[in-house]
Amino acid sequence: MKYEEIVHRCFRCGYCKxxxxxxxxxxxxxxxxxxxxxxxxxxxxxxxxxxxxEIQNSERFQEILFSCATCAxxxxxxxxxxxxxxxNIFIAAREEMVNRGVIPPVVRDxxxxxxxxxxxxxxxxxERGKWSEGTPIEAYDGQEYLFYVGCVGSYDERGKKIARxxxxxxxxxxxxxxxxxxxxxxxxxEVRALGEAGLxxxxxxxxxxxxxxxxxxxxxxxxxxxxxxxxxDYPGLGGEFEICHYTQMLASLIQSQKLPLxxxxxxxxxxxxxxLGRHNGEYEAPRKVLGSIPGVELIEMDQxxxxxxxxxxxxxxxxxDILGGGEDSPSRVRVRQALDTGxxxxxxxxxxxAKMLDDAIKAEELEDTLEVLDxxxxxxxxxx
Amino acid sequence: MKDVTxxxxxxxxxxxxxxxxxxxxxxxxxxxxxxAHKPDYVVLPKTVEEIQRIVRLANKxxxxxxxMGAGMSLSGLVIPLKGGIVIDMKRMNKIIExxxxxxxxxxxxxxSHGLLKAYLEKRYPRLRHSIPDSPATATIAANVMxxxxxxxxxxYGFNSDMVAGLEIVLPSGDICKIGSxxxxxxxxxxxxxxxxxxxxFLGWFGATGIISKVALKLYPKKRMRDVEIFVTDREDLVxxxxxELTHTEMVEDINIFAQPLPMIxxxxxxxxxxxxxxTDEELEFKKKMxxxxxxxxxxxxxxxxxxxxxxxxxxxxxxPQKSASTFADVTKGGxxxxxxxxxxxxRYPECARKLEELATRYALKYNVTARVIGRGHSMMFxxxxxxxxxxxxxxxxxxxxxxxxxxxxxxxxxxxxxxTIDEQRMAIERMDPNTRNLIKMIKKDLDPNxxxxxxxxxxxxxxx
Ligand SMILES: Cc1cc2nc3c(=O)[nH]c(=O)nc-3n(C[C@H](O)[C@H](O)[C@H](O)COP(=O)(O)OP(=O)(O)OC[C@H]3O[C@@H](n4cnc5c(N)ncnc54)[C@H](O)[C@@H]3O)c2cc1C
Ligand code: SF4
Ligand code: SF4
Numbered sequence: 114m115k116y117e118e119i120v121h122r123c124f125r126c127g128y129c130k131x132x133x134x135x136x137x138x139x140x141x142x143x144x145x146x147x148x149x150x151x152x153x154x155x156x157x158x159x160x161x162x163x164x165x166x167e168i169q170n171s172e173r174f175q176e177i178l179f180s181c182a183t184c185a186x187x188x189x190x191x192x193x194x195x196x197x198x199x200x201n202i203f204i205a206a207r208e209e210m211v212n213r214g215v216i217p218p219v220v221r222d223x224x225x226x227x228x229x230x231x232x233x234x235x236x237x238x239x240e241r242g243k244w245s246e247g248t249p250i251e252a253y254d255g256q257e258y259l260f261y262v263g264c265v266g267s268y269d270e271r272g273k274k275i276a277r278x279x280x281x282x283x284x285x286x287x288x289x290x291x292x293x294x295x296x297x298x299x300x301x302x303e304v305r306a307l308g309e310a311g312l313x314x315x316x317x318x319x320x321x322x323x324x325x326x327x328x329x330x331x332x333x334x335x336x337x338x339x340x341x342x343x344x345x346d347y348p349g350l351g352g353e354f355e356i357c358h359y360t361q362m363l364a365s366l367i368q369s370q371k372l373p374l375x376x377x378x379x380x381x382x383x384x385x386x387x388x389l390g391r392h393n394g395e396y397e398a399p400r401k402v403l404g405s406i407p408g409v410e411l412i413e414m415d416q417x418x419x420x421x422x423x424x425x426x427x428x429x430x431x432x433x434d435i436l437g438g439g440e441d442s443p444s445r446v447r448v449r450q451a452l453d454t455g456x457x458x459x460x461x462x463x464x465x466x467a468k469m470l471d472d473a474i475k476a477e478e479l480e481d482t483l484e485v486l487d488x489x490x491x492x493x494x495x496x497x
Numbered sequence: 498m499k500d501v502t503x504x505x506x507x508x509x510x511x512x513x514x515x516x517x518x519x520x521x522x523x524x525x526x527x528x529x530x531x532x533a534h535k536p537d538y539v540v541l542p543k544t545v546e547e548i549q550r551i552v553r554l555a556n557k558x559x560x561x562x563x564x565m566g567a568g569m570s571l572s573g574l575v576i577p578l579k580g581g582i583v584i585d586m587k588r589m590n591k592i593i594e595x596x597x598x599x600x601x602x603x604x605x606x607x608x609s610h611g612l613l614k615a616y617l618e619k620r621y622p623r624l625r626h627s628i629p630d631s632p633a634t635a636t637i638a639a640n641v642m643x644x645x646x647x648x649x650x651x652x653y654g655f656n657s658d659m660v661a662g663l664e665i666v667l668p669s670g671d672i673c674k675i676g677s678x679x680x681x682x683x684x685x686x687x688x689x690x691x692x693x694x695x696x697x698f699l700g701w702f703g704a705t706g707i708i709s710k711v712a713l714k715l716y717p718k719k720r721m722r723d724v725e726i727f728v729t730d731r732e733d734l735v736x737x738x739x740x741e742l743t744h745t746e747m748v749e750d751i752n753i754f755a756q757p758l759p760m761i762x763x764x765x766x767x768x769x770x771x772x773x774x775x776t777d778e779e780l781e782f783k784k785k786m787x788x789x790x791x792x793x794x795x796x797x798x799x800x801x802x803x804x805x806x807x808x809x810x811x812x813x814x815x816x817p818q819k820s821a822s823t824f825a826d827v828t829k830g831g832x833x834x835x836x837x838x839x840x841x842x843x844r845y846p847e848c849a850r851k852l853e854e855l856a857t858r859y860a861l862k863y864n865v866t867a868r869v870i871g872r873g874h875s876m877m878f879x880x881x882x883x884x885x886x887x888x889x890x891x892x893x894x895x896x897x898x899x900x901x902x903x904x905x906x907x908x909x910x911x912x913x914x915x916x917t918i919d920e921q922r923m924a925i926e927r928m929d930p931n932t933r934n935l936i937k938m939i940k941k942d943l944d945p946n947x948x949x950x951x952x953x954x955x956x957x958x959x960x961x
Contacts, residue, residue, distance in 0.1 A: 135611025
């Protein structure tokens with residue numbers, strides 16, 4: 114296994130499961146399951162034990178490995194020099210499990226669906242661009258930007274709404290962009306996170322080839338997960354493009370007054386998506402957008418920015434739901450954290466977070482108190 | 498007998514009990530060198546009533562119980578030597594009450610030092626507690642259980658001296674309050690003016706009861722903190738330097754470290770002096786007193802203040818000091834352990850020499866750390882070695898070196914702190930027979946079935 118030579122270096126001290134100020138537990142899987150085995154240190158020790166044949170693969174071992182949301186809180190907080198590789202180590206262990214064919218059925222199904230349908234929803238590729246019907250968003254044909262939407266934005270009801278909001282805003286601001294529609298392929302970020310390195314490479318190479326063929330130079334992504342894959346992994350496979358997340362684009366459009374805003378009055382708290390925040394260091398753009406809307410009062414949660422608590426959807430859990438469910442599920446914990454601020458709106462910048470938190474609001478029966486809105490949806494409400 | 502897992506699940510809920518191999522593997526060991534031993538069950542209670550029910554069940558079925566905080570003592574104290582139930586306390590982490598004017602806090606038995614620190618910083622910025630340099634996950638109850646020491650120990654003694662009250666689940670499953678809280682709603686004292694019963698529990702490693710609540714004394718938090726480092730290459734002078742420093746009554750915390758690497762540290766003993774103040778004047782005045790107190794060592798050219806770069810200052814002022822943990826990676830190996838006897842300060846020079854000698858003989862990376870307790874009444878001297886978990890031979894050498902360090906410490910008048918089971922055996926053997934008998938009587942009366950962390954403080958050494 115990759116990184117095999119460093120797994121034994123974990124001291125199991127547990128800094129990695131806390132926030133930077135130690136105020137709370139911040140590893141979503143530990144927070145839910147509460148056995149040390151579900152904390153980063155536990156995973157490290159169990160991976161080593163598994164490699165040494167001291168424990169066998171089991172359903173529980175799989176649950177422990179696949180309930181990691183790859184949220185990178187441990188990367189942020191571990192005090193040791195190998196901290197940067199923690200998520201990579203967990204993914205490498207999953208890779209090893211995929212290679213040995215010992216993965217949870219839900220993960221296998223997810224990967225199979227991507228392999229055979231190109232998306233996890235088992236929907237035909239032809240439906241991929243349907244969300245854009247009735248909008249002025251055009252097919253990609255050499256425009257300045259490719260607007261890459263991804264599987265959730267293309268097929269999920271909640272995701273589609275957000276894709277429309279973003280697409281409409283960008284078009285309204287005069288950004289020259291186009292979408293791939295049925296030609297779009299899965300970005301593969303979750304495939305990689307779930308340990309299917311071969312399938313990820315296949316998807317990435319396909320995408321890169323298509324982007325190149327179409328002459329794509331600049332990409333705006335809807336989903337921070339795609340943003341991450343394009344930015345971090347595609348260059349190594351020959352895919353060098355200029356990548357930005359749509360909140361970064363909105364921030365600059367608002368600054369240059371391409372999107373004239375009036376007022377949207379609301380107390381808003383912003384939830385940092387792990388793949389935008391901790392993984393890629395972008396904390397400011399979404400806040401800039403929200404901060405520039407007259408009437409928006411931005412209230413931070415205790416756990417924000419580097420210390421943000423994951424919604425539980427990362428690392429494939431959005432699709433596999435290994436981490437979901439129950440009172441201590443990360444999304445419900447996060448919603449309660451948002452509630453504590455007194456906000457009316459949880460602003461998100463990721464379609465996966467939006468769906469996770471929407472469901473959690475229902476589970477917490479807070480529909481009358483809290484609403485989840487994407488940053489683009491909030492901007493839309495404030496358009497003059 | 499009903500299936501124990503099922504019975505435990507009835508108490509804590511199915512999700513919070515495990516007898517699976519994954520938990521059995523992890524909870525069988527700690528980051529130190531003690532041999533692993535698997536528990537049969539791991540449970541995560543949320544309330545004191547749940548603990549009571551677990552203990553009653555265990556008592557009835559004569560199943561061993563091991564309470565566990567963060568498992569960071571490094572001396573194997575949470576390894577279930579005889580199997581049974583490990584009770585991971587960390588779901589019980591509420592901060593129940595802060596009495597600001599009486600300066601105490603009541604917390605549940607699984608609350609971590611980190612959590613309390615963050616809570617006080619946010620809500621009571623003028624109050625603080627004595628934070629040890631163990632990882633921030635370390636729990637308060639366990640830390641007082643092992644008589645830990647922290648940032649305020651120079652001034653106020655062991656962290657267990659700062660306990661202001663306990664709620665204990667006895668081995669029978671009954672709850673018992675210890676201290677003023679046994680007859681008053683206020684938790685201001687663990688003993689005086691009553692008979693001090695806290696000694697029946699503190700220092701016993703959970704062998705006489707489980708702490709479900711602990712009240713801790715809080716102390717004024719000054720607005721500013723600063724650190725100075727006094728360096729001498731004459732270890733023989735360290736006790737005198739500490740004597741002068743503690744005489745000033747101006748110092749928050751005194752730690753000493755010595756290590757061979759990097760080169761500039763070699764042969765030097767670094768006395769880390771933390772001071773606090775509410776104003777610049779107060780801080781400057783204290784620093785001046787400290788400078789004056791050490792003037793004679795400077796004049797004789799036996800020592801001097803080192804200039805401390807801002808980044809280094811930050812490292813030393815940080816609470817807890819994370820670099821204490823990263824020592825575990827010096828050999829790129831994930832492990833360190835120390836034998837940390839409590840000694841009188843005069844013993845520092847010989848212990849420091851012994852540690853260096855052991856490190857050379859066993860070819861190990863070492864580090865001297867020592868913390869002054871209670872104005873020099875004693876100090877904790879850590880014989881610390883770092884090891885590589887992937888290197889069996891290095892681990893064996895470390896074990897041997899530690900064993901020798903323990904024997905040495907005991908022979909030169911030291912008393913083991915958080916002793917491993919081997920050290921406990923050595924201590925019991927050497928102890929005054931009447932004291933030993935008293936320990937035996939207490940243990941037998943409180944825990945007749947011997948279910949509480951068995952193996953620990955077992956007077957019949959064969960049972961260890
Ligand atoms: C890097 C490093 C630095 C350290 N520095 C310091 C330091 O500066 N000062 C210091 O004091 N210590 C230090 N330690 C030692 C130790 O980590 C701490 O004392 C820590 O507070 C122990 O807490 P824990 O929760 O990890 O205890 P654990 O190891 O979980 O438990 C210790 C003992 O207490 C018992 N116990 C746990 N909870 C309960 C309970 N609720 N009721 C009854 N018994 C219980 C356990 O059975 C065990 O016998 C250090 C350790 C490390 C690794
Ligand atoms: S991953 Fe890092 S912070 Fe976490 S337990 Fe291991 S060494 Fe400690
Ligand atoms: S990446 Fe997140 S979920 Fe995974 S171990 Fe680290 S902190 Fe926990």
